Amino acid sequence: MYSEIVGSKTMVVSPHYLASQAGNTILQKGGNAFDAAVAVSACLAVVYPHMTGLGGDSFWLTYSKKDEEVRAYNGSGRSGENVTCEAFKGKQAIPYRGIESVITIPGMVDSWDAVLKEYGRLSLREVLAPAIEYALEGFPLSKDQYENTVKNEGMLREDRDIAAIFLPNNKIPAINERFVQTNLARTLKELAVNGRDGFYKGELGARFISSLEEKGGLLTRDDLGSHQGSWTEPLTTTYRGYDMYQVPPNSQGFVGLMALNILENYELATIPEGSYEYYHLLVESLKRSFEDRNKVLTDPDFHSIPIEKLLSKSYAKEMANSIHPLTARDIQTQSIGSDTAHAAVIDEEGNAVSFIQSLYFEFGSGIVAGDTGIVVQNRGSFFSLDSSQVNCLEPRKRTFHTLMPAMAFKNKKPRILYGTQGGEGQPQTQTLMITRMIDYGMKPSKAISEPRFVWGRTWGEATQELKIEGRVNLDVIEQLAKAGHHVNRVSEFDGSMGHANAILIDEQGFVYGGVDPRSDGAAVGR
Template sequence: MLGKPVIGTKTMVVSPHYLASAAGARILEQGGNAYDAAVAVSACLAVVYPHMTGLGGDAFWLTYCTDEGQVRAYNGSGRSAYGVSRDSYEGESSIPKRGIRSAITVPGMVDSWDAILQQYGRLTLSEVLVPALEYALEGFPLSPDQWSNCHQAEASLIAEPLASAIYIPGGRIPHAGERFVQLQLATTLRKIREGGRDAFYKGEIAATISDYMFKSGGFLTREDFADHKGNWVEPISTDYQGYTVYQVPPNSQGFTALMSLNILENFNFKGIEHGSYEYFHLLVEALKLSFRDRDQVLTDPAFSHIPLGILLNKSYSAKLASTISFQEASKMTSEPVGRDTAYAAVVDEEGNAVSFIQSLYFEFGSGVVAGDTGILLQNRGSFFSLDPLAINTLEPHKRTFHTLMPAMACKNGKPAILYGTQGGEGQPQTQTMLLTRMLHYGMNPQQAVEEPRFVWGRTWGEPTNELKLESRVPEFIRRELAAAGHIVRTVGAYDGIVGHAHMIGIDANGFRQGGSDPRCDGAAIGW
């Protein structure tokens, strides 16, 4: 798109897959509102982007209702099984990253669909699931991203016969563009259309999943599913450049991005050129400081107090900012915290807005398909620690540290920017880049998304905390960053490792500007 956003006078839908965006637009055209369209997009992503998200995963939501005039948040993450504990992994140093024993948290996404529609929807769950059901039943062109991720996760998928039969049928990964049909998933979606959320958590679907878990050595039971309920929570926020920026509270890592903004507020961006050494270095260092605090406190707030009052205090952020050197990179480390996610957003004609994100944690989650449901189970719970002294230690019926974090920035009390991205550790990093590009450098959403990005931290299987920079960042700037002590690694020009970001901006005229990431298969659709 070369920096040109899609502009709508009334509506806008953005997502990482064009068919999901089209499904949201279809629901809006049929008289649905932003909430109806968002659930339709979410369900379609579970079908057409199965490596990134699915019915076996979680979702987090930020909503704005024009009638209420406020931003609300829904935590659609699941808790660990009642019957799982650190003793369940006696003799092991960590929870397995794949397989049946990594699937220890109840999927929360289907519940979140019901909650959003019950509170704000105009249509029924049965109605908004129609596009997803059609794509599962009739098939769709397999995306290049799914093809690539199938190759990356091939060993994990082959290890699970039910998953292999779906994603590597006949022992061959389908090519991009081939028709990909998911008949078992279509049957599951039909059951949800007929029986609602209870069909998933209290009916035949829950029974099939839990029975399969029992036979296969897993931990989730019918009781775990029946007791699941997500919850509406008060969003957290900070003020930045005349905007109020909202995030979902813990167990989401969203406060990390707010901390970073509070730190950056202490620097004069008028003297910092966009894309310069100073720009990249400053953002990385601010984010490192927020990660350091995050890793010490983030877990389920029902199990441990998280001092947000201190962490989001402007004076505290000023003290952190004073420790940043423009000449030298700080010596901090990180642990890998997931990678594959799907972010989307919708704004309707009335001004209702939904910013949401969903995930299986790793690509294809645990790799386990539960019985004949066609549902891949997430491996989100594998991030729990087996160290009893760790803040995120595994305990029964507990939510884990969660990377998912949709964002919304409001101006004069109304949504102005909806934004988010795929990627675990990369989510607060990319969000910070997107917002600073719009608020400090006057970029539109498409420009902000397309500009070269970085991601700092250690990804799975890599020994060092690298600063990965897209090759479009000039070589001399990469050299300057390396000279300052950053472990610089150059990646592709538009590399998926830096995430799949999407944005909706609402300008002073009320027009909706959509930005869709060229690093994925997404689309912005508005009119």
Template sequence: MNRAAVGKQAMVVSPHYLASEAGAEMLRRGGNAFDAAVAVSACLGVVYPHMTGLGGDCFWLTYRAGEGRVRAYNGSGRSGAAVDRDCFAGMESIPHRGARSAITVPGMVDGWAAVQGQNGRLTLAEALAPAIRHAAEGFPLSPDQHFFTVKCKDMLGECPETAAIYLPHGTVPAVGDRFVQRELAATLRALVDGGREAFYEGEIARAIVAGLRRADGLLSEADFAAHRGGWEEPATGVYRGYTLYQAPPNSQGFTGIMALQALERFDPAATPYGSYAYYHRMIEAIKLTFIDRNRDLTDPDFHRVPLERLLSRAYADELAGRIDPNRAMDFDSPPAGSDTAYAAVVDEEGNAVSFIQSLYFEFGSGFTAGNTGVLLQNRGSFFSLDPTHVNTLEPNKRTFHTLMPAMACLDGKPRFLYGTQGGEGQPQTQTAIFTRMVDYGMAPHEAVAEPRWLWGRTWGEASRELKLEGRIDEETIRRLSEAGHDVRVVDAYDYRMGHAHAIAIDGDGMKRGGTDPRCDGAAIGW
């Protein structure tokens, strides 16, 4: 598997080599970046089923060379029309697993229809062909899928349909075993025949809802039929002359812009790479953005998110001024799920797609709907049952979303596409990767392979740790601890740091891609 690639014509990066190959296959067939991106997306839903799939959500940033502008597509689903806090009366929170955690309509298939249907050159059948092939014929089970299947074995066994697929014969498949998903292959073929409508208004929707109904689930056929994603204006900012683009709310993408704009006030020439100041400033900048995010982020149809103020230069100055160079800020943030897959594609025409998709937790809700092979997300479990909370559960509402694909342009053209797996970690890792490429001149594969950090709580952990990979300099670790950070040193290339990938495009059009050594991905360019 190639972790790094260089090419003049095209570049594909993703967390699984078969998905990267699917994208490259579309480009070699004469498709463009939009065809390739959908092929990668669909293939990831098959070969990385613990992270993403048809039952999940997606966010896209797209650039059409002919248009010369970046657009965002929000592929996140809303809660059902009859889903409200009363559905969970007497409970402190929405269940994290099972049919009753699957309370938002999956937005993935709608995203494919929008991105490829409006921009691609190939047919949906061509784009889905690799995914169908791998689902029907099987593929070698990846180390990452094996790891999470072992971790989630008991939960996967609670739903018979899920257990039949992911625990064949009641056991965890070994790394390299042929993993087959015949029901999912049939569902993908139904999409080829019926398109988007088959999933939201046809046989697939009926089968999913019937499966949910048998398990006391809450979504209806009308909820699926009503689903619509939408093209939106991205959130924007500026860092050292680059125009930054992120998906707008309900995505947390604006935090990635806020952190960079605050850090722009500091001179990288006076901040040695890997030093105490390098890590401390990034960590503190992220904490400050999380304060605003936690207060305001939800569906903007229900609550106005004040992006104009949050992304202003004046507010960036204020945030920078609040960073104590010698002391860690005491701050808490709610944990967020981390199961996600990021990928990016650039073609020879200059079209570019940066996208990310997820089931929320690993294996999502753990509930497979009937005989569809579709594992449903549990993204809606992040809604609050507190009626005063900004992200409180209400009907037809999109929840606070961690997914945030990124793109940066110079002189109106894409120069960097980047993103990562990991809920709370996404803005943290994005900030590290982008500054490494822009401020310290690293190639994409170097930027994602360098030691990483992760601040905050994750599910199942009550502490507010600053996890530092052991490859970080011992003196830097010591100083961070002395400054008040709750330091915990973890293994090199720790899985909790997520899977990050990036593409850099030079002024002459040369493309450099890098994928994360923590995953099973590949960068393919030519």
């Protein structure tokens, strides 16, 4: 089910082959990894429009060979000035869909501008060209978009603007049918000419906000105009001689580092990969990391987060000692949206980018902003209306965010760029991938294609299920159930496992790219 793509100079991986090809085209035209990454990001907004778009957020990890520095860019938006708990009086929670779920500013367009201005070689017009072409001329509708359209047809019919795009001629487009987004193409052309401020402060942004206001939205032009993402220091820890990097809060990236710190207390290489012991240790390490995350994660501008303690090796040792080899720990967590798109690029100079973007749920809020063609995210629906909760809704606040692109370095050079779709599943799949590559020596495609699990509560379910793919040995599944895991054996390459990507640069400098067989992706290298 997997094939290894090997290059000697460059690599682009993404969950859609057209986006990967676009990134490679930009590299061949003289762009660097940063130019190519923005091109891939914009293309995913077009060819994977149910997962990501201009109305959503993004997080970036960047490595500049010239500066020899890893940096993080937080491209997530804040809630509006008028968005308060009082605005949802009488409700137990913020609605997951509809105009009431549109309460945070989209941050992705700002992130394109930031990355290109800091490190890019080409203009925004040049890197947006492939995305504009796909939007204007159309592309073959993916199986993933088709399946998500079928799943959400009823919701898509509730907003006439989104229905006009995704249900053309009042029907679901077929797989491989040409899918055109004329309004989105026009919006991308406006951005190519007017840049970032055309959206956040210009006429395009005015139309965007006006259309939301007409539908009863709370966001204002002042909210849009005041948005600014931020460059930050990445979080880091060590694992088996590698330096591991994640973006800091409001991202959940530290969960991935915590799990690795815990696992470092075990000699995984002596434990067979795919065994009961392997899966049990990973699940239990992640559960303990989730417990802490749920208590503290929110916008660090509003609440202090004890990152130093959470990432300390001594704390990880305590957590490791609490894991019983034969008994699962029962903890509670909540369901989190899982629909995102991760991609990564490395160029021949050695520059590297790992980034991830999302609308939160598939098709986000289910709202399109008038004639802009922009699907608006519902990320803010994860805020709590309970004032005692750390992630409670407040004006101008960034919510708890699942997006977490990752990198692993060795000898101060990028070795592994990795990430995945999946909300709650992101740190879980990342931990599977990275242990398989570092502890068991797997190349990216094999690490991604081997059986996976996702622990957590699904929508409408009371139990914390451990979904595990049917390819796992039945004896292992029975042992996990006996230990107290609420096992749900799912299909062999189940969609609930998300879409993962990875790039590996080996000791000789060869570049390996892997994409998920569950996705429509491609690894393109040369």
